[in-house]
Amino acid sequence: MKNVVTLSIMMLLVSGLSEAKVSSEVAKALGEELTAVGAQAQGNTAGTIPSYAGGLTQNSEADIYQNVFAKEKPLFIITAKNLAEYKENLSPGQLAMFAKYPESYTMPVYTSHRTASMPESIEAKAKKNAVTAELVDGGNGLKNFDEVLPFPIPASGLEVVWNHITRFRGGSVEINQAIIPVQSDGSFSPVVINAQLTPPQYLKGGSDKELDENILFYYTGTTKSPARLSGNILLIHETIDQVKEPRKAWIYNAGQRRIRRAPQVAYDAPGLDGLQTVDQTDMFSGAPDRYDWTLVGKKELYIPYNAYQMMDKDVEYDDIIAKNHIDQKNTRYELHRVWQVEATLKEGTRHIYSKRTLFLDEDSWQVAVADHYDNRGQLWRLSEGHMAQFVNADTPWYAAITSYDLFSGRYLISLTNEERNAFKFGKLLKRKHFTSASVRRSGKR
Secondary structure, three states, X not given: OOOEOOHHHHHHHHHOOOOXXXXXXXXXXXXXXXXXXXXXXXOOOOOOOOOOOOXXXXXXXXXXXXXXXXXXXXXXXXXXXXXXXXXXXXXXXXXXXXXXXXXXXXXXXXXXOOOOOOOHHHHHHHHHHHOOOEEEHHHOEEEOOOOOXXXXXXXXXXXXXXXXXXXXXXXXXXXXXXXXXXXXXXXXXXXXXXXXXXXXXXXXXXOOOOOOOOEEEEEEEEEEEOOOXXXXXXXXXXXXXXXXXXXXXXXXEOOOOEEEEOXXXXXXXXXXXXXXXXXXXXXXXXXXXXXXXXXXXXXXXXXXXXXXXXXXXXXXXXXHOOOOOOOHHHOOEEEEEEEEEEXXXXXXXXXXXXXXXXXEEOXXXXXXXXXXXXXXXXXXXXXXXXXXXXXXXXXXEEEEEEEEEOOOOXXXXXXXXXXXXXXXXXXXXXXXXXXXXXXHHHOOO
C-alpha cells in the first residue's frame, strides 16, 4: 500500500495548528475514529487489517508465555521466489535479507490480530497529553507531559519518535534475558542480564517532583554470566531532555570493585560485540537531537507481531539461533499499519548511521522495524522488534529483538526462553536502589 496521510494528520493540517498540542475539538477523535492512544480504529478496506476491538483482555493471573494463537497456520510464507508479490509491504532492510539469503530466509505471514492494549489510566493520560504536551529545546524535551505518549495525534516525525521513547511498558518491571551475539558461522555465547526498569511514578513512595523533573526512568542491569563479566552493573538515570541534562550513567566493574561515571553510554557508542549502537537499545532510545526527523506518513507493513513462539519456554536458544539469521519458523509476521519516520543526520553532527528509517506499530507506538544506513548511504543493518502483548501487565512490549549486520553476516538477538522469571511486572523499588552508592554496596564478584 502506498504511503497515505492519516486522518489525524489531515485534521491537524486543516486546523492549521503549528504547536505539538492539539485542540480539544481535534482530541475528541481519540476513542472514536481513533483509538484511545491514537491509532486508526477502523480496519483497512481489503479486510486484511481488522478494526480495533480493544486488544487482548487484561488478566493478571494469565500465563504470559502462552501462545494464544498456537493453532493458527500461516496464511502464506514469503520467500525469495514469491517476493515480488509482497515487496510493497516490506521495508528495504527486510528486502535486503531476502537478497542476501535467498535460499534460507523466509517470512511466515499470519492473520492480523490487533492485540495491543493499555490500562484505562494510561489511555486517559494520552488523551490529556494530546491537548497539553509540547516539544521544547528544539524538540529535545517535553513540557506539560504526564508519563506516557505525549502526542497521540502527531504532526511530525519527532513527535512520533517521542511516543516510542515514552510509551507504556507496564510500569515497574524486572527482566532476566540473554543478549546473544551470533557469529557468521552460527556460533554464539549468551550474556545473561538481570535488569530493573522503573519510571519515577512507580517508585515506592511515588515520584518526587523536584528530583524526577527530567527523569523518564531509572535502570540497573547486572550481568549474571559469563563468568568474566559476572557482577558488572550498569546504572542509568534516563533523562527526558538529554541535551539539557545528558543521560546519567555509571558502570560498576566487579573485578576492580569500582564504580565510575560512564558518559560514553550514549548515541553511537558500540553495544555488545559492536553489533549495534547504544541508541539502538529498545529499537531506539536516548536523545534524538543528532537527526532531522521526517514524518513520511503511514503504510501497511509485514511486521513481527504476537511473537509468543519467540519466548516459549519449551523452545531453547539452539532452536532459534541459526547461521546468518534466526530460524524463521519461530517467527510470526502480520500486516499492520505503521508510522514511517525517516531520520537524516544533521550537518555538523556525527553518528555511524547517516540515515535511519523507523516503522512504528500504530497500536503500541513501538518501533517494529528499523533500517540503518552507513555514511556512504548503503543499507547496513536491519532491526526487528518482535512484539507480544503481556496480558498480566496490560502492556505491549518485545518478546525478542534482532539486529542483523548485512555486511558481516553476524547478528544480535535478545531472548528469554531459558531464563527463569523472565518478566516480573509490578515490583516496586525504593529510590535508593538506583543510586551509585547502592550499586557499589551490592556489587559482587
